[in-house]
Amino acid sequence: MLRIALACLVLLSHVAFAGQKVQFETNLGNFVVELNNEKAPKTVANFLSYVKDGSYVGSIFHRVIPNFMAQGGGFDKSMKPLKTLDPIVNEASNGLKNNQATIAMARTSNPNSATRQFFINLKDNHFLDHSTGKDGYAVFGKVIKGFETIQKMSTIKTQSVGRYQDVPSETITIQKVTVLK
Template identity: 50%
Template sequence: MKKYIVLAGLLMNTATFADTYVNIETNLGKISIELYDQQAPITTKNFLKYVKKEHYNGTLFHRVIPDFMIQAGGFDQNLQQKDTDQPIKNEASNGLKNIRGSIAMARTSNPNSATAQFFINTQNNTSLDQTPYNDGYAVFGKVIQGMQIVDQISHVKTTVYGMQQNLPVQPIIIEKMTIQKNKPN
């Protein structure tokens, strides 16, 4: 069965958009994501740049909020913030929604402040979508394998440590990310 999405009022086959896949190997298991290179070209290019530089290797899932999202990509295992490149333009107007399993860029209150941090939605979070009154958070892909790992992460015990709230008590580490052009089996 073919899958379709509505983008800018046009009905489109999703198979034409899935260009790149990334495997996220964590200490709890593997998560595979499909990136939407065509709908979020700036965001996808930025994310892949960090993957290629091995920026994410050894980073933590440092913010875990049950029934909301899990966030990673900014801190090493010593909770030291990692250096990043310049922020990118917010692509939240791309028509993609913050639904369960989608991956989006984290940012500050400045809509154009996303660098390396990303999050995976563990439920439908329509409040994070762009509206006339909300700049939104740019979705650029979705989990295609390992959602059970995402769910497992989303329910770990968390604590407050310094400036970090919702920090997992037991570190959840991204050991390695790898890019592949073909859909994982």
């Protein structure tokens, strides 16, 4: 009975993220993200616009904090901010949680300020979830393959670069991004 219950939980967790898949190729390895268009349609559409226009290629993971998250997509290797589209509405109230291996939108203190930067949770970070009186960070998918690449990012020593902290001393570059069929 326990095996059946566990199998159902695994199946349900997979169904919750059943959607389009995007593969990232980095200089540290590859990973695949499955998007949840049902629960985060505006966020997924925004993310895919950067994927499809090719502007994530050449961007870096510029902020990596071990046992927390890896953030990328917003800067080039010179730490120059990349062009953004208009900010999107925060969909953090969609019921998805900032669990380990989920991908969420980075933003400023303004809840509706997310543009192109995203982060991948290295562990469960429920303090980032939407709750009464707290806007939270919108989860819109999950790493379903290659999470060890994200974990590898967290082993690289970090440094401060100008006003930016937790910058990997070894540049982690997104080399290719592909929407999978």
